[in-house]
Amino acid sequence: EEDAALLAGGFEEYDEDAPLRQDPVVAIVGRPNVGKSTLVNRILGRREAVVEDTPGVTRDRVSYPATWNGVNFTLVDTGGWEHDARGIHARVAGQAEVAVDVADAVLLVVDATVGITATDEAVVRMLRGKGKPVVVVANKVDDIQNEADAAQLWGLGFGEPYPVSALHGRGTADMLDAMMEVLPEYSAYGGLDKSGGPRRIALIGRPNVGKSSLLNKLAGSERVVVDDTAGTTRDPVDELIELGGRTWRFVDTAGIRRRQHMAQGADFYASLRTQSALEKAEVAVVLLAVDEVLSEQDVRILQLAIESGRALVLAFNKWDLLDDERRRYLQIEIERDLAHVEWAPHVNISAMTGWHKDKLVPALDKALESWDKRIPTGKLNAFLGELVAAHPHPVRGGKQPRILFGTQASSRPPKFVLFTTGFLDPGYRRFITRRLRETFGFEGTPIEVNMRVRE
Ligand code: GDP
Numbered sequence: 333e334e335d336a337a338l339l340a341g342g343f344e345e346y347d348e349d350a351p352l353r354q355d356p357v358v359a360i361v362g363r364p365n366v367g368k369s370t371l372v373n374r375i376l377g378r379r380e381a382v383v384e385d386t387p388g389v390t391r392d393r394v395s396y397p398a399t400w401n402g403v404n405f406t407l408v409d410t411g412g413w414e415h416d417a418r419g420i421h422a423r424v425a426g427q428a429e430v431a432v433d434v435a436d437a438v439l440l441v442v443d444a445t446v447g448i449t450a451t452d453e454a455v456v457r458m459l460r461g462k463g464k465p466v467v468v469v470a471n472k473v474d475d476i477q478n479e480a481d482a483a484q485l486w487g488l489g490f491g492e493p494y495p496v497s498a499l500h501g502r503g504t505a506d507m508l509d510a511m512m513e514v515l516p517e518y519s520a521y522g523g524l525d526k527s528g529g530p531r532r533i534a535l536i537g538r539p540n541v542g543k544s545s546l547l548n549k550l551a552g553s554e555r556v557v558v559d560d561t562a563g564t565t566r567d568p569v570d571e572l573i574e575l576g577g578r579t580w581r582f583v584d585t586a587g588i589r590r591r592q593h594m595a596q597g598a599d600f601y602a603s604l605r606t607q608s609a610l611e612k613a614e615v616a617v618v619l620l621a622v623d624e625v626l627s628e629q630d631v632r633i634l635q636l637a638i639e640s641g642r643a644l645v646l647a648f649n650k651w652d653l654l655d656d657e658r659r660r661y662l663q664i665e666i667e668r669d670l671a672h673v674e675w676a677p678h679v680n681i682s683a684m685t686g687w688h689k690d691k692l693v694p695a696l697d698k699a700l701e702s703w704d705k706r707i708p709t710g711k712l713n714a715f716l717g718e719l720v721a722a723h724p725h726p727v728r729g730g731k732q733p734r735i736l737f738g739t740q741a742s743s744r745p746p747k748f749v750l751f752t753t754g755f756l757d758p759g760y761r762r763f764i765t766r767r768l769r770e771t772f773g774f775e776g777t778p779i780e781v782n783m784r785v786r787e
């Protein structure tokens with residue numbers, strides 16, 4: 333009763349049917365050297381992250397959690413690739429495009445001391461076709477005398493240019509205020525249509541793992557509709573493929589079929605494409621090739637999939653190439669390197685021969701069902717009650733934090749909140765997470781367990 337009284341005292345209500353809500357996404361675009369990295373650091377309020385203009389330097393993290401005036405958003409940075417004179421206009425615009433596609437608003441950074449260049453114009457043309465809100469950042473306006481430089485950027489056709497010095501911080505507050513005005517409360521792109529549209533799948537994996545072979549095999553014998561929503565050939569294209577009697581949407585298949593060949597920055601580009609596909613998908617199929625040792629890139633891509641909060645299926649491809657020695661080693665790799673995703677269903681396939689391709693649908697169904705799952709509050713608290721009675725939290729410094737109540741705050745993926753009288757040990761939280769999985773399943777979905785400490 334005491335606990336019930338505490339609970340009545342103002343914990344926020346959770347809407348069990350609330351849609352998936354993700355922070356809005358802001359893409360920073362512009363040609364090299366205009367100051368995008370400097371601006372990212374300025375907005376993130378730290379120095380360590382990004383400015384490293386060494387040619388050839390690529391980064392694999394491209395999105396950062398950010399906050400302005402208490403509003404959270406995700407910043408997607410498109411810097412960090414090799415500055416190559418050949419085909420630079422198209423390349424800058426092309427790389428920016430991937431980020432713009434997942435963004436709710438765009439910061440277009442221009443060097444006001446240089447003015448509008450041909451590369452800027454290529455970026456502007458790409459942005460016009462997208463119809464997303466754009467805030468023009470007239471950068472390198474370090475003092476008031478240079479503000480006139482900013483005025484010429486009205487010519488870009490995206491409204492008022494905001495004079496900013498990313499280096500010194502001048503003008504960034506006004507610029508960010510303007511961005512907040514056009515930013516929706518939640519991302520329109522990470523979100524999920526509950527309209528019953530086809531389930532959205534991202535096929536991801538390092539180059540040569542067999543993505544396009546699998547796509548061809550799945551599409552080959554079945555009905556395929558190319559869905560070019562944005563209406564231009566340069567946009568990422570989804571394909572609707574019928575499998576197991578139902579239609580599925582494979583997102584950004586153009587990115588798989590087009591096969592980016594970039595000597596420099598390929599890793600960066602691949603990682604950006606992976607993140608962009610994950611943003612749009614509900615479930616990720618991560619392909620791993622069994623004929624080769626699990627690589628760092630495989631692990632990194634898998635990590636991106638886990639962090640994206642999407643449902644997850646692991647497909648072990650090229651099974652036809654597996655010999656006895658590799659088979660033994662694969663088992664070791666799975667136990668050693670994939671233990672943290674033991675919750676994901678495994679399917680063994682051969683994209684080349686089509687062997688086991690029909691195993692994919694049941695695994696996708698299983699993962700998506702877990703991803704959607706909601707545990708009723710009553711059931712969850714009965715589980716917590718029994719668990720805590722049998723395994724109470726260890727006493728720490730004379731105190732024993734208690735769990736008052738738990739609720740599933742959201743699904744897709746499932747997130748739980750435990751209301752407690754003190755901080756739970758990380759080990760105890762892991763124990764609860766493990767028991768949640770044992771009791772309720774959740775095969776194929778990441779789950780999150782958070783705490784709210786009641787003082
Ligand atoms: P990016 O290639 O667009 O990411 O550009 P960087 O952020 O790496 O910046 C390119 C160069 O411009 C660096 O030498 C920065 O120090 C410099 N820079 C960036 N912002 C400003 C600014 O507001 N004022 C001045 N004077 N220099 C800047």
Ligand code: GDP
Nearest residue numbers: 539540541542543544545649650651682683684
């Ligand atoms: P992607 O870069 O991930 O799209 O990989 P691809 O589909 O282009 O495949 C890379 C190479 O692996 C090609 O030569 C394929 O023929 C080959 N490959 C793909 N899947 C299989 C498979 O299941 N078995 C075998 N033996 N080769 C495969």
